[in-house]
Amino acid sequence: MKKHLHRIILIIIPAMLASCFDIAEKPVGLLDPQAIFRTPKDVEAVIFGAYGWIASERLYGRQFVSALMLRDDMSDIGDRGTPAERQQVNDFNMDDNNYMVYQFWPYWYQVISAANAAITGAGSLGVPAAEINPLVAEARFIRAFAYFHLVRLFGDIPYVDFFIADAESVSKLNRTPAAVVYKGIRADLEFAKQWLPDKQPAEVRSRATKGTAAAYLADLYLTLHDYTGAYREAKWVIENKSRFGYDLEPDFQTLFQAPQANDMQEHIFAIDFLGLQIGLAGANDDIMAPMTGIRGGDAPRSGWSVIVPSQRVFDTWDGRDYRKQVSFDTTILIGGKVVPYTEFPNVRRPHIAKYARFAGNSNAEGRDSDQNYAAMRYAEVLLIAAEAAGELGGTTNEAMGYVNEVRARARNRAGTLTDFPADVDPKLSKEEFISLVLEERRLELAFEYKRWYDIQRRKLGEVAFKDSSSLEPHANFSPGRDYLMPIPRVDLQTNPNLTQNPGY
Template sequence: MKHLVNKILVLTLSGLLLSCVDLEEKPVGILAPESMFRSPKDVETAIFGAYGWIATERLYGRQFVSALLLRGDMADIGDRGTPAERQQVNDFNMDDNNNMVNQFWPVWYQVISASNAAIAGGESLKLTENEINPLIAEARFVRAFSYFHLVQVFGDIPYIDYFITDPGTVKDISKTPQAEIYQKIIADLEFAKQWLPDQQPKGVRSRPSKGTAASYLASVHLTLQDYPKAYAEAKYVIDNKTKFGYGLVPDFQDLFRAPQPGNLQEHIFAIDFLGLVSGDGGANDDIMPPMTGIRGADAPKSGWSVAVPSMAVYNTWDSRDYRKEVSIDDSARIGGVLQPYTVFANTKRPHIAKYARFTGRSNSEGRYSDQNYAAMRYAEVLLIAAEAAGEVNGATAEAIGYVNEVRARARNWAGRQTNFPANVAPGMSKADFINLVLEERRLELAFEYKRWYDIKRRKLGEQVFKGPNSLEPHPNFDPNRDYLMPIPRNELQINPNLNPQNPGY
């Protein structure tokens, strides 16, 4: 999708369609669709604008995804000199004025604003369904993708599904219950599954297809613990993988070797950054390599040691697992000399390698990288199918087979076949199998911003933060408060109808 990024940046910089979701003076959208949308190309441009907001420093470039990363139990704060807002998210002592939340909350609504603009613009053209519905479906997918993140992080939130022409219509908006939001997300994804193409032009993965929509339906249903529907959607993707162009890449490292091909077969939905390009508002600014990189190391691994695995994460991960080799750096060149983690500058622990090891075109700290970040990949669909099938029928041969497919790829150590991890043997209890799948997700998807959502949906917080085998102990974790983040204080001050604040803040 590299040819699209320039268009995204132009729209992001111009600000023609989007503004903040400040519900007092700054409208969510400021243009009437009939004055802006004259052709399907205009609708497509609005959609590209939404992608542009996702690929910014405030969302997938740093703020939002690092909040998810720190909230889980796979990455802890490394350098404690990092701003307090990050430590508060990590340590479960944030308040309702946390600046990370203040940064990413409004930008998600900018993405939604662009999506709503595209939907309204497409409908205003009065074209046939076959002409315009694929683009409307793409915009509805992006809207669903945005709300799926927001509802998991905040619970009840304002739900806006129309193009704003009069700011007065939203200045007093109230929150929508999360159960209702999930149903709206599902409706958007089902429309997207119906009308999106099997593959986008040139097979790019930074735009959704039918398989993308079905994969996210599977994830939503899994989150809602509707396991039969989660299984059905995941099985649909698996059964149609050839039509959609999906599969596991043979070498796990190639998933994190920038620049990745725009049509990488394992990517189901990717956030595409363009190396050494940036713009106003943090456009295309990927800062996750330096956030996870090693302070004082030689380029490109040099970084700030902000999000760093605990020693327990490193020590409990079997070193025979190639995924550990790809995911973690336990040595680095410093001043041209290969050094172990025990002599790293200020955080003497192994560091995350997935983003800082191969950044493509970037600056000396890996910033402005060439990464295509997988928001969803085929391995996750296999593990969704395994978990959902296991919940429905237990550890069947089919459910075990999905896990074994993921493990078989992990045995390919850069072209050398190994015997670890071994296939899952039959005969497991249902409970043991579900725990195994969750553990497989923890390792396969390590540092990919999934772990916090797994902890939340399975209510594992007290186990993983307070239990005897905790990888990252946080004795102050409070399940009555910490499964949700706070609504930003300034939003409540602007619009008291958004009260009550989430519990405990």
């Protein structure tokens, strides 16, 4: 996606779509597909608008991804002076009026609304399938991406796969069973895999391709414990990596050093932010660097110390692992002097470095960065394949090989080859190997918004938060309540057909 076009779309199209669909309120204005869709370029513009919603402050710029981080056992609250809604998410004492949820819930539905508008508009053009279906496939991927997040966080949710033409109907939506939502996601991803191109123009990774759709199908099947499906789709991506231009970046640090290349080989799907470019309604406003950065440091490395790992997350990570060095900041410049974390002025713990260390073109706190956030990268596909193969066949050479490939990259310490982490021990039992893969995911994908979904799908909450080995203890964690978040109260008040999740 060309930078200037991306900037226009981020500023104009999201504002136009904002009124299309808000699950909590009546739409104040609806797009008429017959009126605005004249050519495939119009469909493409609305698709870009949907991408623009994803790259917004309420989703990948702060609210949504912060909630995912705080929910897991890797990211804790640092400064307890931060607003209460963040502490509620972190401490498992949310109510149905949590402001973070109130912020990101309707935005995901605006993404869905834009995708539905594009799909309906494309169908109204009368263009041959070979010409229009790649755009329909892209819109359907975006819709699947949004619902895949929503269904995992909330369970049964309103599922809308059509263009909203009747404003009153929004206030009468029912919750759709999660199984039906997953079925819709799978259908969208399968259509996307069939019709999307192998590569987008200039090989940008912020637009979906066949490989993107297949990678998310693998993730979907893994979530549903369909290990045959997960293995099949992940292996297909791996076997076709040259076709799609995928591979591991040689140096792990490159993944978190803005500005990243738009065609970075490890990125399968990236959320692209443009440095110091802010649009309407929070479009392109990335705040993850200050949220995770160290309060009190010299500019441009000063943050807010909001999302900070517990000390035990740092202490239990083997110091020989280069990924630890990339993932944590343990020193900062204050008054021109290098200060260790034990002397940080606000929260005296190591901080997350992946977003704050190299924020690229950004303000003095790293806000409005140049980051291309990897929503899916090739290393994750390798680990999906490893987990699925392990579930199907145990500790096989193939399953170990996928993990060893990830570990081999981790042994490249900025150009210096080391002997840690070692290859997988072939004597591991199946259970031990699966535990190893989950641990490898925890380290490889640390602070990348993945860990909570692993805890949820594997039902690890009581071990992660209540066991003596817990990295971030929360004695009040309740498996009957806390694997899902609450439906926002305002929606329950607006729509009597909606019901609340248990425990809220």
